[in-house]
Amino acid sequence: MVLDASSEVESRAVRPLIHKLERFGPLAEPERDLLTRLAAEASLVAPRTDLAHEGEIPNCLFVFLEGMACRYKVRSSGARQILAYLVPGDFCDVDVGLLTRRDHAISTLSSCRVARIELDTLQDLLVNQPSLIRAMRRATLVDDATAREWLVNVGSRSAIERIAHLFLELLLRLRAIGLTRGDSYDLPVSQLDLAETTGLSTVHVNRTLQDLKRQGLIELRSRLLTIRNVPRLVTLSGFNPRYLSLETVGLP
Amino acid sequence: MVLDASSEVESRAVRPLIHKLERFGPLAEPERDLLTRLAAEASLVAPRTDLAHEGEIPNCLFVFLEGMACRYKVRSSGARQILAYLVPGDFCDVDVGLLTRRDHAISTLSSCRVARIELDTLQDLLVNQPSLIRAMRRATLVDDATAREWLVNVGSRSAIERIAHLFLELLLRLRAIGLTRGDSYDLPVSQLDLAETTGLSTVHVNRTLQDLKRQGLIELRSRLLTIRNVPRLVTLSGFNPRYLSLETVGLP
DNA sequence: CGAACTTTTGATATCACTCAAGGGACGTGG
């Protein structure tokens, strides 16, 4: 079977997802085929595009194959709080069908490749692909644990610790799906995004990044982040990777 | 059938749970019986007792029938962050069987009545009580939404807003299970607990509470909280109850 | 009645915010 150029891209794009789900148990051939077919129907979405709005009645599950996206809420004051980062292999809300209205919005940060699973299809999976669904539920439990760690982050860490912790989390999550080179990875987000993630002002994020650079802990230029000293960053932020359930990836 | 005094207490204790689950669809008689039998085996747990520890391999699901408990994490520095409050009718982790290790601990705040569902039993429910499990999953989605709102709380609200928001959330959650009298409810937590919940220091919590009292917004004496002016507290904290999915309860 | 915990107060320190403005970088259109 010969693949043309565009379907090659699509079949490559599904790898992070399969990679991720197989951490929770092997997938059968039909399941992998199913996911590959899914990826073939994914579409490209521009940066800063809302995929789902707060208050909306949800009608599909999103699967992220490329790029970076986020969940967020906006307060009546206009302040935005980013609640989670979505990286390739991540998806939103297996139990979306049980939801009446969304309590938060979902938006791309960079340009993204995103697949959608309609409610009908999902209903079918729930009945006929129990092992796939089980893997997805496990992945959701990790997402929940990550949300809790974020609460610890903004609730009890200093500015420099928050940012260091976030950078280490992303290092491990991206490494787990093969999207790092050494201790470097693409971080296609602005300092405003980081501020809205960590509950800091943009000015303070800027100064804290400079601090991290001055200490020789990171490099960050044109949206490429390099962690220069992982162990010191781990110590600084009190990072304990257990919540990510990524034993196989590990820190150097 | 005659109930003795102690089983009367137990059958009363299950009401919040049934109340809560029935918000997501009616329960069949056998399901209610099942829950009532469950409650009959609940035990009393002293205040400040850990029910589950971080790092542990979980072996049961907890169901809270009376009192107040919490999820929390402790940082290596010793700082504790409370992640969620558990009130009567709440339970922990339907998918607990898929978990390898707990990423956080669970502890009582006040004395509590707690039932346990062993993994075997839960496995059975998952197969044989789909509508009960569906109701429980819906409840879990609300818990997730609540966790997100807490992230907004500590990430972007001021001290007074955080505390006001927390008090309103608890007012609605407790009202939904019939544990308020007017705008008053038992809040069996110390100011240290509130500090660890909101990411503030105890001293600042104390001063912020005084501020709320001085403004005539709340009264708080011997662990009984009365909200004196709900509308003003709503405005102050930017409280939007939608995330709780409690349309039926409402704010005055 | 004493020990342990919790709440309260005062004084001081600091981390992070706000406001304001300047300096890239990048894309678009003339």
Next chain:
DNA sequence: CCACGTCCCTTGAGTGATATCAAAAGTTCG
């Protein structure tokens, strides 16, 4: 290819909200 707009990043100065430290006062409970 330059001019211009729009983001985004950076810097400075001043302020403010919240933390820390220390100790007193109140509460609970054996």
